[in-house]
């Protein structure tokens with residue numbers, strides 16, 4: 001619910017459990033008064049503290065009033081050059097190079113439903129209200145529209161900013177953040193999700209220290225290294241206690257999430273497109289839209305924050321027809337064959353998979369151009385008939401005859417120097433004229449800011465997708481951006497390229513999904529290098545990591561699932577020893593660790609032992625039965641191997657609280673004198689549940705407050721699935 005008090009210029013956003021408030025003061029500066037647990041009082045601006053802080057500039061209108069400085073007051077969208085020295089949200093200026101933004105409140109408007117952002121991903125659906133607040137910089141005429149989407153039921157507040165040049169001169173934008181959150185306290189921890197290739201989204205937590213800290217990417221993708229999702233929380237916040245603020249950016253390119261603990265012990269979080277190499281020219285009348293950010297405040301710890309993001313992503317971000325649909329069990333040929341395959345080998349793998357009950361065969365890299373190694377042919381999206389006579393149609397038909405769907409890998413954003421496309425159009429690749437561009441995996445990045453480049457790629461893709469019954473696409477992206485220059489942007493406008501590239505990717509995926517609305521799209525970037533909320537608007541699932549070793553996967557999936565629903569995480573059983581770290585683990589445990597995600601296999605089925613093959617029908621049966629509980633229920637972290645060095649446990653409880661599934665992995669054996677005691681969570685205290693493991697029946701209260709005892713297991717990398725059904 002949005003409540004406007006126009007007399008006092010107080011604007012309040014209420015969700016079911018939280019309240020967010022701002023106030024335009026006597027100088028029409030928009031101040032932030034409160035974000036936290038729901039409060040029914042009207043005006044909370046008594047919380048804004050005025051004091052003479054010394055050495056902090058006072059705006060002209062404040063006259064001799066020394067207790068009024070933008071440097072010390074909580075801002076709703078921080079400015080620059082006018083006395084607030086903390087992190088700015090916006091920076092722009094005229095062509096002469098001066099930079100100053102002094103934003104003052106003009107008016108606001110309540111709009112039913114949810115705003116949308118042209119060309120950018122955004123939350124959507126029913127149950128939203130929008131608040132639009134207009135601020136203006138008096139001297140340049142630049143107008144900033146702050147957009148707030150309120151989803152009361154899911155406790156989600158979204159934000160975006162639209163900047164319009166209403167003045168008469170050209171303006172150059174060098175920073176336009178999506179979110180600014182000023183909190184009048186700094187005794188907080190910052191949680192970020194960091195790592196690298198094959199070790200994505202490892203959780204990192206540290207208290208705020210004085211000054212600026214944060215994460216970001218300047219790679220042109222959201223990156224393996226840092227995720228556009230951060231949490232600020234009480235020092236002692238845990239799963240079910242402590243205030244937590246979660247902030248996520250719906251953006252798949254370079255981003256910045258920075259927090260400043262100021263001299264006055266308050267904290268400012270800004271989040272948005274990374275200002276590095278960012279410029280945007282705004283002629284009079286032109287607008288720029290900063291991508292959407294989403295905020296959740298949980299007064300009761302991390303788990304409720306996770307549940308709110310999971311619900312909102314499942315119900316308001318992922319699009320139909322996949323939103324609530326069960327994802328097919330897939331078999332992907334990559335780790336089985338890499339480039340070494342022909343139609344017969346592929347059909348053999350598919351046949352084997354179909355016989356075991358798998359539902360989707362995915363043909364990975366190596367089917368197009370003359371690609372038998374990874375150093376050529378990207379950009380030439382036509383089938384290699386030497387390898388696949390009869391083309392994709394023959395293969396897809398054969399796969400369909402087996403009762404399976406057919407899916408295909410593509411990497412449309414790239415071009416290899418050794419390709420017909422590059423030979424015909426060398427200017428289609430990002431590069432600085434006169435300087436040989438950097439290669440990575442022997443490939444270059446296409447200049448997707450150019451419509452003719454997007455059209456050329458899309459025409460090829462459309463032909464491929466129309467040539468056979470292709471029902472799934474794995475859209476890969478295997479290198480970061482370098483040499484970020486376009487032949488078609490002039491001078492300073494080259495600074496628009498990083499963002500125009502991302503808009504180009506979004507436009508291509510949008511086009512593909514408009515033409516092929518039933519296609520199941522899975523995004524991927526060398527594993528999980530672009531696992532972000534922006535991508536989830538287009539693809540309901542994302543490849544989590546190229547690392548399929550169970551021990552490392554536990555950590556990667558735990559970090560990922562803090563905000564991203566289990567239904568979005570591609571998780572496959574791979575061959576052992578693991579291709580990434582050489583570890584061997586039991587087939588059964590590999591199945592257990594993948595089970596909560598979008599389940600599949602990525603190995604040569606023809607090389608499995610009889611015992612391993614015999615386990616597959618049971619694994620598929622578990623996915624069919626309990627996948628809906630993992631994907632649609634409430635997820636709980638029970639124990640983290642990263643913390644205890646011994647075992648890992650997660651559980652999911654169905655919405656009606658009749659079924660709970662517990663995924664327990666005994667990673668590393670230790671001599672212990674007692675059984676592992678796991679207090680369960682999320683059950684109905686009054687209901688009685690039977691354990692699939694022992695047949696015992698106890699009340700929900702018993703399982704939760706007493707706990708579940710797991711006798712010690714002998715050996716490493718073992719595990720079990722335990723189901724509790726209400727009786």
Ligand code: GLA
Nearest residue numbers: 334364365524525526527546
């Ligand atoms: C990337 C992906 C892999 C696979 C290869 C193919 O590394 O993450 O899953 O598709 O590309 O080249």
